[in-house]
Amino acid sequence: MDAVALRVPAGEAPHAGEGREIVGEGTPEAAWRSWRGLAQLSRAGLDELVPPGRRTVIVAPHPDDEVLGAGGLLSALAERRREVLIVGVTEGEGSHPGSALWHAKALAARRGAERSEGLQALGLAAGIDRLGYADGQLASDIPGLARRLGETLRQDDVVFATWACDGHPDHEAVGQAAARACAARGARLLQMPVWMWHWAQPGSERVPWQRAIRFELGDAALARKRAAIACHRSQLEADATRGAPPILGTAALARWLRPYEVFFT
Incomplete structure (x- = not known):
């Protein structure tokens, strides 16, 4: 998950990105913890999210997105020995623009290794399908990405x-492309x-809370998720050559290390 310290452009419509600003430290985790709405979300267990016998496919724009968004789920799937495929859309080579420490080719290799370490920390022996798209350029070819994903998916995938x-x-581009591919394949x-x-506020009307599902993590799964995130050292360390703080800062990590994960249906 590459940080974007500016108002991001739209994915769905010409002005869809307005109000979704990724700047500063974002909404404090304390604000989320104090909001009763998260406790009231519908809950689902592993078999409800991914019925037995069906493959789980995680489509991650950058190395680490699969762990940040669904590391606890992946840990639970690994424990049950379920089939999992990780689709890595980019290699994350654009996370440190202008850095004298990390050049794109070396950074891509480093992040690929961190991804492998992170998946191992989750106990997961998953296949990885690397699509090789350029980091930061996915919005320019959503139809093409949807076709590539459709070639990978099975009808009964989750x-x-x-x-x-x-x-x-x-x-946003990955979300839109995945929606097209799943609709075409029936997944x-x-x-x-x-x-x-980061950018939303508790109760924000821009968030489809009515479609949100909360997946509870046990202590062991949360510990494995924490260990997996720790493998992504290039994102956790400051870059003195460009005066940049860690991409995965303390405030952001607090939001990703809750004892549950949230998904939208």
């Missing part, structure tokens, strides 16, 4: 992709809010 209104242009789609927790 697909998790980043939310189509998440705030990051790559996340079930759930969307993962990743950046939403």
Whole structure:
């Protein structure tokens, strides 16, 4: 999940990105914790989200998005020895623009290794389908990405992709492309809010809370998710060569390390 420190462009419509700003530290986790709405969300267990015998496909715009959005779910799937495929849309080479520490090719290799370590920390031996799209450019070819995803999907897959209104242009493009691909193939789609927790406010009317499902994580699954996130060191370390703080800062991590995950149907 590459940080975007500006007002992000639209994915769905010419002005769809307005109000979804990824700047500063975002909405404090304390504000989310104090909002009763999260406690009142509908709950679903693993077999309700992914019925036995069906493959789980996680479509991640960048290495680490699968862990941030669904690391606890992946841990639970690994424990049950379920079939999982990770679709890595980009290699995340654009997360440190202008850095003298990380050049794009080396960063892509590093992030790929971090992804593998993170999945291992979850206990997951998942296949990874790397699509090789350029980081930061997904909104320019949503129909093409939808076709590529459609070639990968099975009719009975349960697909998790980043939310189509998440705030990051790559996340939104993936959400839209996945929706098209799932509709064409007849697969079930759930969307993962990743950046939403940053720009939205509790009770925001821009968020489809009526379609939100809460998946509870046990202590072991949460610990494995924490360990998996820790593998993404390139995103957790400051870059002194461009005076940039960690992309995955303390405030953001607090929102991703809750004892539950939320998905939109």
